[in-house]
Amino acid sequence: MGFIVKNTTKCGPLDLLCPYHCRGCGELGEVLCECCKNYITSEKINHCLKCKKVINEKCQNCTLPFSATFVVGYRDELIGALAEEYKFFGVRKLGKILTEILDDYLPDFSGDVVIVPLPTIQKHVRERGIDHTYQIAKRLAKMRGWKTEKLLLRNKNTVQLGADMDKRRRQAKEAFLFHGEINENKTYVLFDDIWTTGASMTEAGRIFKKMGAKKIVAVVFATNRQGKRPEIRR
Ligand SMILES: [Zn+2]
Ligand SMILES: [Zn+2]
Numbered sequence: 001m002g003f004i005v006k007n008t009t010k011c012g013p014l015d016l017l018c019p020y021h022c023r024g025c026g027e028l029g030e031v032l033c034e035c036c037k038n039y040i041t042s043e044k045i046n047h048c049l050k051c052k053k054v055i056n057e058k059c060q061n062c063t064l065p066f067s068a069t070f071v072v073g074y075r076d077e078l079i080g081a082l083a084e085e086y087k088f089f090g091v092r093k094l095g096k097i098l099t100e101i102l103d104d105y106l107p108d109f110s111g112d113v114v115i116v117p118l119p120t121i122q123k124h125v126r127e128r129g130i131d132h133t134y135q136i137a138k139r140l141a142k143m144r145g146w147k148t149e150k151l152l153l154r155n156k157n158t159v160q161l162g163a164d165m166d167k168r169r170r171q172a173k174e175a176f177l178f179h180g181e182i183n184e185n186k187t188y189v190l191f192d193d194i195w196t197t198g199a200s201m202t203e204a205g206r207i208f209k210k211m212g213a214k215k216i217v218a219v220v221f222a223t224n225r226q227g228k229r230p231e232i233r234r
Contacts, residue, residue, distance in 0.1 A: 020093070023085070024078050031093045032082065040072065040079050041104040047071055049195050049218065052226035057107075064198075065205035066190075069218040072105050075194060080222035083193045090130040098221065099139040106219065109187050113146040116208075118192040118200055119154045119176070137191050146189070151180040152204055168199045175200065178207050187215040195223040 021028050024036025048059035049069050057068035073079040079101065086094040117133035125131045134150070141148040155177050182188075190204050201218050208216045 032097050065209045066216050066218045071220050071223050075222040083221040087132045095135050112186045115189040116151045153177045153179050165197045182211045182213045184214045188213050189217045191219045195220045
């Protein structure tokens with residue numbers, strides 16, 4: 001790993017002739033070339049979402065409401081830039097590519113698996129024209145024979161972007177409503193794109209635990225580095 005890519009991939013006039021350039025190496029043709037795509041998952045290193053130490057599936061030092069957590073990479077790496085571009089600019093081609101990266105990165109989970117996207121504020125879905133976590137969850141479920149269930153709903157239009165960490169934690173506690181049923185024999189994969197403070201995902205995990213889920217897995221594309229104050233984007 002080692003790609004540090006700035007999110008400066010705006011469309012230029014040349015894009016009309018050749019619509020994509022690789023976000024990793026700049027080569028014209030695809031939004032991400034095979035080589036850069038393979039590079040992202042070439043070393044499958046997993047980090048604890050909280051302390052950022054290298055772990056297998058679960059950190060022995062940190063308390064989080066999950067049986068396992070998986071993160072593809074860091075936010076300042078190529079994977080982080082791709083996830084943000086997909087979310088904020090709705091580059092649809094990235095949806096397929098990001099799902100393939102996730103499929104390649106994640107181990108097989110045995111038994112019945114349900115993937116639950118962390119819900120996005122409806123206003124943001126409308127503005128961006130894309131329900132990014134749901135789209136990825138749906139694609140991944142199709143590839144892996146899982147089910148997608150929208151078991152979490154947004155309680156109200158709490159705006160999380162730009163809020164400071166304490167405020168985000170407080171908001172997360174009120175952000176979700178559980179809607180549906182838990183089958184304790186199933187594995188629930190909670191999916192979000194970026195782990196910033198972890199407030200949303202942790203709260204989602206707590207809700208699933210409270211509702212009786214026994215196997216809860218957290219999956220994200222990227223997280224901030226240890227000791228680095230999370231950049232909270234507006
Ligand atoms: Zn490339
Ligand atoms: Zn840890």
